[in-house]
Amino acid sequence: MSDNSDCLSVTCQASPNIALIKYWGKRNEELILPDNDSLSITLDLGELHSDTTVSTSSSMTCDTFYFDGIQQTKLSKRMQKVLDEVRRRAKNDQIKFVEIRSHNTFPASSGLASSASAYASLAIALTKLFNLENPQSTAAYLARIGSGSAVRSVYGGFVRWSSEGECLSSCIYPVEHWPELRLIILIFNSSKKPVSSTDAMQRTRETSTLFQARLSTVNDKIEKLIQAIKIKDFNTFAKIVMMDSSQFHAVCMDTYPPVIYLNEQSKHLIDLVHAFNKTDENETMKVAYTFDAGPNPFCFIREEHADEFLSLLKHFYPSNNDNDNVHKQVSNIDGNFSSINLPIMANALERIVLTKIGSGPKII
Incomplete structure (x- = not known):
């Protein structure tokens, strides 16, 4: 985290995950609650990842989003939903707006789980920037309401996303379990x-x-x-x-x-x-x-x-x-x-x- 005057900024890097048992179907579209459990492997950050930087300061007058350096005309409904939830949970209500800059090292929207890495990195960066309580479960929740499978990219190794309870994810085996x-x-x-x-x-x-x-x-x-x-x-x-x-x-x-x-x-x-x-x-x-x-x-x-x-x-x-x-x-x-x-x-x-x-x- 960097601190320059009243400007605060956090950058997070996250990778996509590949589902071994697929998640397909939502019983609740708004909260992205899955119809079934799923199991995945989170990829190494070396080749495929998303970099997301989130900044905030008192001088900002609106939320802005840049993808690959190009400012987007508006925030998607899901991204706005994530920011609304962050504001609801944040203790400092004086900080109102953010600038988001995101970049992928691989193609988006082509079946390579780019939304998972993008929303996982965004969720973790926001959780860190605003010092939200219960950071792991909070980041998982924020990632999930952005893009369902992003909840699995919050962890490394082998990850299970539960369709019950709070519908959050957990690491069942770490990366060291099957290194070969x-x-x-x-x-x-x-x-x-x-x-x-x-x-x-x-x-x-x-x-x-x-x-x-x-x-x-x-x-x-x-x-x-x-x-x-x-x-x-x-x-x-x-x-x-x-x-x-x-x-x-x-x-x-x-x-x-x-x-x-x-x-x-x-x-x-x-x-x-x-x-x-x-x-x-x-x-x-x-x-x-x-x-x-x-x-x-x-x-x-x-x-x-x-x-x-x-x-x-x-x-x-x-x-x-x-x-x-x-x-x-x-x-x-x-x-x-x-x-x-x-x-x-x-x-x-x-x-x-x-x-x-x-x-x-x-x-x-």
């Missing part, structure tokens, strides 16, 4: 998705006949997944995560009109992962995928198999981008993979991100 787990994110399309998650969730609740069936399976999957994480059983972890991703997108397809987030590259990657796993003679799962509300897969893999999988990606998604450092690092495809009968998709990838589990947000 890695994430490989394939960005096939960074464009804004055609249907927002908010609109799609509401449409699903109103029209999908599979929605209630999905809800009935979630808690059992979460308990089994937590046990797999506890003993680092990657085979069980991989199967549950991939099946939940498929079920989530099946519910989206069952929505009317259908909500289709996956594209041809997404489907190709799904086939590639299953073919790659079958090449192991011991039937050991090497990699698992999940897709949020977008076409870009998040692949979970143990560190020992990362280079092998990156080699496979280089072969099937060759890039002409000489600056693609990940593609440069890997070797040619191994002969063991010649049995994988899938087409080559040249220049299908915009970017590959190799990252790991993160320890959570920080004030910088």
